[in-house]
Amino acid sequence: MALDFTLSEEQEFFRQMVRDAVNRLIMPRVQELDEKEEFPWDLWKDFSALGYLGLRHEEKYGGMETDTISQMIFYEELARGSCGFAMAAIMQILMGTYFIARFGNENIKQRVLVPAIKGEKIGTICFTEDQSGSDLGGTRTLATKVDGGWKINGRKQWITNGPIAEFCTCMATVDPKLGLKGLNFYLVEKKTADRDGFTPGQRLHKLGSRCSVTGELVFDNVFVPDENFLGEEIGKGVRYAGDILNEVRIMTAMNALAISKGAMEDAREYAKNRIAFGNPISKYQLIREKFAKYWAWYEASWNYAYKCAWMIQNKIPCTNECMLAKYHATEMCMYAVEEAMRIYGGNAFCTEYPPQRYWRDAKFLLYGGGTHEVLCDYLGRIFLKD
Amino acid sequence: MNFGFHLAFELWHLTLGGPMEIYVLAKQVPDPEAIIKVKSDSELEIENKYFTSFFDEIAIEAGLKLKEKFGGKVTVLTVDNKKVDALRRGIAMGADEAIQITDPALEGADPFSIAKVLAAHLKGKSFDLILAGRQAMDDDAGIVGPAVAELLGIPHVHAVIGLEVDDAKKEAKVTREVENGKEILSSPLPALFTCQKGLHTPRIPLVMNVMKAMKTQIKKMDLASLGLSAAEVGLSSAKIKVSKYSPPPKRSPVKMIKEDMPENVKTLVRLLKEEAKVI
Secondary structure: OOOOOOHHHHOOOOOHHHHHHHHHHHHHHHHHHHHHHHOHHHHHHHHOOOOOOOOOOHHHHHHOOHHHHHOOOOOOOOHOOHHHHHHHHHHHHHHHHHHHHHHHHHHHHHHHHHHHHHEEEEEEEOOOOOOOOOOOOHOOEEEEEEOEEEEEEEEEEEEHHHHHHOOEEEEEEHHHHHHHHHHHEEEEEEEEEOOOOOEEEEOOOOOOOOOOOOOEEEEEEEEEEHHHHHHOOOOOHHHHHHHHHHHHHHHHHHHHHHHHHHHHHHHHHHHHEEEEOOOHHHHHHHHHHHHHHHHHHHHHHHHHHHHHHHHHHHHOOOOOHHHHHHHHHHHHHHHHHHHHHHHHHHHHHHHOOOHHHHHHHHHHOOOOOOOOHHHHHHHHHHHHOO | OOOOOHHHHHHHHHOOOEEEEEEEEEOOEEEEOOEEEEEEEOOEEEEEOOOOOHHHHHHHHHHHHHHHHHOEEEEEEOOOOOHHHHHHHHHOOOOOEEEEOOHHHHHHOOOHHHHHHHHHHHHOOOOOOEEEEEOOOOOOOHHHHHHHHHOOOEEEEEEEEEEEEEEEOOOEEEEEOOOOOEEEEEEEEOEEEEEEEOOOOOOOOOOOHHHHHOOOEEEEEEEHHHHHHHHHHHHHHOOOOOOOOOOOOOOOOOOOOOOOOHHHHHHHHHHHHOOOOOO
């Protein structure tokens, strides 16, 4: 039995428990969360209390040390609710705390990681700048070595949770001329009366994922002590980032699977009830074809994404596989949200109906973790052995 | 034992009540989203999606609330040959133990037989309270709870929306909804109450307990260990037998009335009277 894609009874139970929590806490508020475009502090508090923010962290810091497949089940179920809320929570669980958990000393973990797992301090990670995103080598935020620590100068953009973050893992370069080889991660906390730190800049208003707040962080000659350098060696930041990218890509695939499923399940209900020319529109072949195509692509995406999760869990190298899975799931999701818009006909153009929300939320997946253009360029090169 | 401590404990026990031994009867039912088809006259084909019957979840919550107040132990019991979702959910919510009674001979058992099996397990055990849902959300029978109470010879109140226990006096005050009001009853303990919506909102399990529930080894018991035979509780002894399952009628096609005003209104009224028979 070398090939077995069934989830165990325990994993199915875990999925059911997460789904149940999402159904009770988030689903009734999905539309409100989208419309208000505010971070839902009350929901954050209730959700944090359940303990899911510690999903992948060590038990001694309040985490659960779950396996990769369970984490992916969680991401898939969470994104089925509000995509924006999922973005905020996943930032906290995965990217926002990963380097702190990996490289932070005990003092840092107690000060930052423990309250992050409890949901008391919100964290984020800062890669993107005005001239760099997928192109990390173009990072210009500068880290200069000084006595006892580092001085950080620069501006970061598109920071999920940025406007409400208490701490961040900031990617900065020791010398922009070194490109990818000059990059490092630093823990930077928010500026207070007695501590140097970052200050939140302009907040962005987004097309989708609107209840996760996104904005700019400003690092104005911020001093951080040596212990805030998150890494073992200078200049290895990109390699460290690579260690988490597989997980990030499959997490993104999970979000795509969830959004597409939500969109198409809603569309199915609509198609079965919307009468045109004397029949529910689900009786017409052109409508049925949309569901059939979606279903085929969804199943392929789901199985491949979970295969990648299994490879990550079993420490099998899978960088290309994870890129392919992210690409496939996201493009499948683009198809699903577009077709859901068509199934709803003119009603799709009205904010009262849900497909426009799925459509807007899904677009974010095209850019998170690298644009599809950059991804495809790389994958094409690998395939061509260029 | 330290006498002073013992006395203090006894006084505490008298004033506040001691730890409570609570059993909750729970059932896993098909998820509302599961696809159910009529396979034959006597068999349904149910998609493999199950969840805990909602009223049973309320019963688990009620048990946990009492445990939090008085201390003690909550054990969730189910009779099912395949699924244990309700038991895992019970543990995830905070129950202490979960027991699955399972035996091939139970295939096709009716609600009364299920009650006999549960009563056989509970007989002779020391407990203060048995809680169950008011009815299962699949068959809506509502038989198992009352039948277990009857077989054990303990008081039973159906569909409670309020539950207060005076553990020192071994007494419970329960509230039921009746037409135009509420009925408040008191009952000595041990007793069995079935729980109605409104008693409590079931808690969302903490992930810590979910993980515990995933790893929990479910204790299994068979008929032999309960001193029962297949002839007593199996399909052959069922008092209720399914004679036929039939699917709900398909939605009739939409009829478009193509006449102009006012003829179309007249036709509509005639069709509503003669065909749909709704006016």
